[in-house]
Amino acid sequence: MTRIRGIIFAFVMLAVGTAWASAPEGPGQPAHGDSGHHWSLADVVLPATTRDAIGARLGHSVLEGSPVTDLSHVVFAIVVFLVLLAMLVQAAWKMKAARGEVLPERRFTPLAIFQLLTDALLGLMEDLLGREKALHFLPLIGSLGVFILFSNLMGLIPGFLPATSNLNTTFALGTVVFFATHYYGVRAHGPSYFKHFFGPIIKWYALPLMLLMFPIELISHIARPVSLGIRLFGNMFGDHAAIGAFLAVGIFGWVLIPIIPLPLGVLVCVVQTMVFCILSTVYIFMATEHDEEGAEAHH
Numbered sequence: 001m002t003r004i005r006g007i008i009f010a011f012v013m014l015a016v017g018t019a020w021a022s023a024p025e026g027p028g029q030p031a032h033g034d035s036g037h038h039w040s041l042a043d044v045v046l047p048a049t050t051r052d053a054i055g056a057r058l059g060h061s062v063l064e065g066s067p068v069t070d071l072s073h074v075v076f077a078i079v080v081f082l083v084l085l086a087m088l089v090q091a092a093w094k095m096k097a098a099r100g101e102v103l104p105e106r107r108f109t110p111l112a113i114f115q116l117l118t119d120a121l122l123g124l125m126e127d128l129l130g131r132e133k134a135l136h137f138l139p140l141i142g143s144l145g146v147f148i149l150f151s152n153l154m155g156l157i158p159g160f161l162p163a164t165s166n167l168n169t170t171f172a173l174g175t176v177v178f179f180a181t182h183y184y185g186v187r188a189h190g191p192s193y194f195k196h197f198f199g200p201i202i203k204w205y206a207l208p209l210m211l212l213m214f215p216i217e218l219i220s221h222i223a224r225p226v227s228l229g230i231r232l233f234g235n236m237f238g239d240h241a242a243i244g245a246f247l248a249v250g251i252f253g254w255v256l257i258p259i260i261p262l263p264l265g266v267l268v269c270v271v272q273t274m275v276f277c278i279l280s281t282v283y284i285f286m287a288t289e290h291d292e293e294g295a296e297a298h299h
Contacts, residue, residue: 041159045075073166080150080163087113114146121145124278128285137284140180144173145277152236152269156262164272165236167229174225174232177280181224185287193287224283228276235272 046054054071087110094111121142125134148164155162163169185193195202199213 041075046071070166072161073163073169076154076161077151077163077169079160080147080154084146084150117146117149118142121277124274125281128281133288137184137281141277141280141284144176144280145273148173148232148276149269149273152272153266155236156265156269162236164232167233170229170233171225172229173276174228177228177283178221178225181280181283181287182221184284188288224279228279232272232276235268 090109091111091114094109118138122134122138125138125141128134129137151163151169153162154160155165164173182193197214197217198210199206199217201209
């Protein structure tokens with residue numbers, strides 16, 4: 001009972017701290033203008049003078065066209081990478097010490113976490129790709145999924161912001177999926193992979209239809225990484241906006257914060273990771289199986 005009470009108390013304190021850190025203007029924090037910048041530990045790691053110096057070298061943002069001033073997503077992406085690297089080293093050492101033993105871990109260790117995530121993700125991928133292909137693409141989809149999940153969950157820790165609440169991060173993740181999809185498509189089918197860009201009928205008399213289908217297919221493929229990035233960004237950014245809305249109602253909102261937003265935030269973190277991984281698997285499946293289906297249809 002003492003342990004359960006301790007967990008509940010930690011849960012409540014984490015929720016209150018999360019609300020404080022996620023508020024548009026945290027208690028005791030200076031105003032940041034209209035940029036919507038949320039205070040975080042990144043402001044301590046990178047003071048304003050350092051951010052300005054780095055931003056001056058980076059120039060203007062490609063997505064927004066404005067000078068680069070917010071580097072929190074870079075800081076927290078590096079933090080997630082270092083945390084995952086440390087966990088992977090510990091898990092690898094544990095596996096080496098086990099000498100091939102495959103029994104699940106009894107305690108909640110890094111190895112147990114990776115085993116749980118790998119089994120869950122592999123089960124999702126097997127339904128589409130089959131066992132062999134799912135194992136082949138698991139390192140790619142698994143790396144994206146683990147990074148996204150840990151980045152999302154980091155936003156629930158007081159003083160931290162999720163790297164995935166920035167369009168630069170989410171578009172970068174979507175771009176990785178975009179290039180990987182076409183790389184594996186070309187690798188599986190060679191130059192004939194690009195035939196499906198011209199529609200289902202590749203004949204001389206269908207040339208007008210082929211010329212019409214090409215830009216349509218091209219736009220649909222470009223829209224895929226954009227949709228992945230915007231969906232992930234929108235949900236993670238909306239999670240912070242929801243907490244800010246609860247804060248706006250005064251003391252009543254502060255009482256409800258531990259009860260409602262935090263569990264919903266955890267659910268959003270997990271669901272958005274699953275959606276990103278499932279859609280990425282679907283895109284790879286379509287790229288690697290499209291020509292085979294077309295060949296069967298012609299026969």
